Amino acid sequence: MTRPVRVRFAPSPTGGLHIGGVRTALFNYLYAKKLGGKFILRIEDTDQTRFVKGAEEYIIETLKWCGIEPDEGVGYGGEYGPYRQSERKPMYRQYAEQLVEAGYAYYAFDTPEEIEAMRERLKAGGNPAPQYNWAVREYMKNSLTLPSDEVKARLAAGEPHVVRIKMPRKDEVKFHDLIRGWVSFQTAQVDDKVLLKADGMPTYHLAVVVDDYLMEITHAFRGEEWLPSAPVHILLYKYLGWEEKMPEFAHLPLILKPDGNGKLSKRDGDRLGFPVFSLDWHTADGTLQTGFRERGFLPQALINFLVLLGWNPGVAHEIFSLDEMIQLFDIARVHQAGAKFDFEKCKWFNHQYVQMQSASALADATVPVLAAKGVQVERAYLEHICSLVKERCTFMSDVWDNAFFFFEAPKEYDFDAVRPKWNDTKKTFFTSFVERAKTISTWDNASIEACFKGLAEEMGIKVGEVQMPMRIMLCGGKFGPPVFEIAATIGQKESIERIEKANSLF
RNA sequence: GCCGCGUUGGUCAAUCGGCUAAGACGCCUCCCUUUCACGGAGGAAUGACGGGUUCGACUCCCGUACGUGGUACCA
Numbered sequence: 001m002t003r004p005v006r007v008r009f010a011p012s013p014t015g016g017l018h019i020g021g022v023r024t025a026l027f028n029y030l031y032a033k034k035l036g037g038k039f040i041l042r043i044e045d046t047d048q049t050r051f052v053k054g055a056e057e058y059i060i061e062t063l064k065w066c067g068i069e070p071d072e073g074v075g076y077g078g079e080y081g082p083y084r085q086s087e088r089k090p091m092y093r094q095y096a097e098q099l100v101e102a103g104y105a106y107y108a109f110d111t112p113e114e115i116e117a118m119r120e121r122l123k124a125g126g127n128p129a130p131q132y133n134w135a136v137r138e139y140m141k142n143s144l145t146l147p148s149d150e151v152k153a154r155l156a157a158g159e160p161h162v163v164r165i166k167m168p169r170k171d172e173v174k175f176h177d178l179i180r181g182w183v184s185f186q187t188a189q190v191d192d193k194v195l196l197k198a199d200g201m202p203t204y205h206l207a208v209v210v211d212d213y214l215m216e217i218t219h220a221f222r223g224e225e226w227l228p229s230a231p232v233h234i235l236l237y238k239y240l241g242w243e244e245k246m247p248e249f250a251h252l253p254l255i256l257k258p259d260g261n262g263k264l265s266k267r268d269g270d271r272l273g274f275p276v277f278s279l280d281w282h283t284a285d286g287t288l289q290t291g292f293r294e295r296g297f298l299p300q301a302l303i304n305f306l307v308l309l310g311w312n313p314g315v316a317h318e319i320f321s322l323d324e325m326i327q328l329f330d331i332a333r334v335h336q337a338g339a340k341f342d343f344e345k346c347k348w349f350n351h352q353y354v355q356m357q358s359a360s361a362l363a364d365a366t367v368p369v370l371a372a373k374g375v376q377v378e379r380a381y382l383e384h385i386c387s388l389v390k391e392r393c394t395f396m397s398d399v400w401d402n403a404f405f406f407f408e409a410p411k412e413y414d415f416d417a418v419r420p421k422w423n424d425t426k427k428t429f430f431t432s433f434v435e436r437a438k439t440i441s442t443w444d445n446a447s448i449e450a451c452f453k454g455l456a457e458e459m460g461i462k463v464g465e466v467q468m469p470m471r472i473m474l475c476g477g478k479f480g481p482p483v484f485e486i487a488a489t490i491g492q493k494e495s496i497e498r499i500e501k502a503n504s505l506f
Numbered sequence: 507g508c509c510g511c512g513u514u515g516g517u518c519a520a521u522c523g524g525c526u527a528a529g530a531c532g533c534c535u536c537c538c539u540u541u542c543a544c545g546g547a548g549g550a551a552u553g554a555c556g557g558g559u560u561c562g563a564c565u566c567c568c569g570u571a572c573g574u575g576g577u578a579c580c581a
Contacts, residue, residue, distance in 0.1 A: 010581095011581090012580080012581050014580085014581075044581065046580090046581080047579095047580055047581065049580085050580065050581080108579095112579075115578095115579090126507085127507080127508090128507045128508080128577090129507075129508075129576095129577050130577095131577065131578095132578095160579095162579055164579095180511070180512090183510075183511080184510095185509075185510070186509080189508075189509050189510085189577085190509085190576095190577085191577075191578095193578095194578080194579045195579095196579085197579040198579055199579080201579085203578095203579070203580085203581085204580075204581050223575090224510095224511070224512090224574085224575060224576095225575055225576070225581085226575095226576090226581090227510060227511065227575070227576075228509070228510055228511090228575070228576040228577070229576075229577095230510095251511085253511090253512085253574095254574070254575075256573095256574075258517080260573085261573090261574090262573095262574075262575095263574075263575080305518095308518065308519085308530090309518070310518090312518090312519060312520070314520080316528090316529065316530095317529095317530095318518095318529085318530060318531095335512095335518095335519085336511070336512060336513095337511085337512050337513065337573095337574090338511095338512075338573085338574060338575090339517090339518065339519090340517060340518080341517095342516095342517050342518065342531070342532085344517080344531060344532055345517070345518065345530080345531040345532080346531095347531095348530085348531055348532085349531095355544090389543090390544095391543055391544045391545095392542065392543040392544075393543095402542090402543085417541085462540085463540080464540035465540085467540065467541085468540070468541065471541060472541090475541090477541080477542090478541040478542065479541060479542045479543085480541070480542070480543095481541095481542090481543090482539085482541090483541085
């Protein structure tokens with residue numbers, strides 16, 4: 001029964017998408033593309049209380065930015081819609097009722113207060129995490145304990161109720177996970193999960209199963225946090241008579257905090273100084289959670305970094321194009337253990353990708369920065385500078401910091417790097433150099449260097465002795481491309497002015 | 507607490523019983539450059555612990571420890 005591959009990424013629109021979600025989407029995408037299947041975006045907005053406006057658009061924009069766009073789903077259309085669970089609300093109830101009729105589920109009328117009371121009682125009795133399970137359901141208000149007339153009456157009266165799955169008292173659910181192999185659970189350990197909420201919305205458990213079935217999903221890849229509830233889903237497929245169409249499962253390892261203790265969470269970014277969100281996200285209270293995009297990351301770099309977090313391609317190199325990832329991707333090579341997020345390595349990937357960018361692309365990214373500084377330069381000049389400083393840029397936005405002295409004379413000097421060894425001879429050297437520099441007819445790298453070194457030799461000064469001061473004069477500090485390159489770039493007049501000014505200051 | 511999943515250098519990780527245990531990031535040294543960076547050459551640093559199984563265990567099994575996830579009318 002080989003069906004066409006259909007995988008889905010099914011996030012909840014509860015806020016910005018963090019990199020764990022991006023990676024889940026990525027693995028789904030790669031798998032689909034590898035097998036010539038479809039990648040579907042489904043929005044799981046069954047919890048009305050947690051719904052956040054704008055989150056859905058954010059998710060779509062993230063996928064677009066990352067270059068892993070869905071073939072089908074919210075924002076993309078398709079034959080299996082609607083793709084928003086809130087819009088599918090009327091579809092779920094019938095399945096819940098089918099389960100009740102078959103004896104696999106039941107109606108429960110307990111109020112939140114009653115359930116809370118039950119929990120308190122059991123906690124007092126020494127149970128740290130009471131569940132509504134096979135033992136407890138015996139004395140709660142549900143269609144298993146209430147007379148059938150009363151159940152009918154309550155239902156007819158429109159009394160609030162939920163539908164819960166009736167987990168077998170003693171059974172074992174075993175299933176094969178593409179990443180973890182055979183996994184089994186004792187049904188007695190899992191509670192009677194709510195399937196249909198009092199507001200008529202399904203919970204995740206009912207919704208995934210129904211939607212995956214209806215949308216003919218063949219492979220369900222999701223985070224490891226879902227592993228414990230997998231038996232509920234497996235049972236649901238069985239109870240609904242859909243076993244044949246059950247997707248293959250793979251539970252992805254979690255991305256953990258770099259400093260230990262738990263999975264990476266939304267707040268770690270601010271705490272540790274790196275982004276965890278794909279794009280900037282403004283929370284309801286107005287705080288900004290920085291995104292990788294705004295921080296200066298290239299999407300290919302982020303994707304490349306993420307794909308290697310929990311997956312190993314089995315080849316020697318680490319830089320992959322999306323196409324190459326698709327070629328190499330193999331769900332069986334996904335790790336079982338969680339991986340810590342390493343921002344240093346993430347930056348390294350970005351640096352690698354920045355190096356692949358053209359000077360023109362770097363220039364494009366720098367234009368707004370210059371505009372903000374009020375600096376105006378010719379395009380060709382900008383591009384030349386970009387090519388000169390590219391190798392020291394980790395982010396596309398790093399050009400200014402590495403090249404500001406090409407746009408304006410240094411405002412301050414690293415005197416400590418010059419003064420200790422400064423003397424009249426050097427001062428004289430620069431005075432003479434300025435005179436000679438004025439006579440250079442072709443102001444280029446080689447001519448300047450020849451002039452500079454020639455003078456040094458004549459005066460019996462080691463070139464190195466005056467090269468550093470020259471650098472400080474031109475850019476203010478111990479950084480930047482080769483000195484003569486700088487001089488050639490900023491021009492004869494500007495170079496001479498800077499040298500004269502600094503020479504009087506040292 | 508209970509249940510699940512995991513455990514190779516600081517981090518990401520290769521290895522599918524033969525290991526003198528790859529590679530990458532980071533770190534250190536040297537070369538290049540009398541700047542920074544890039545590049546090049548080296549270096550330090552790893553199998554949680556205890557039992558089996560086996561001629562042989564990092565690899566298989568069992569315990570323990572530790573980590574991590576779940577234990578909601580959240581996903």
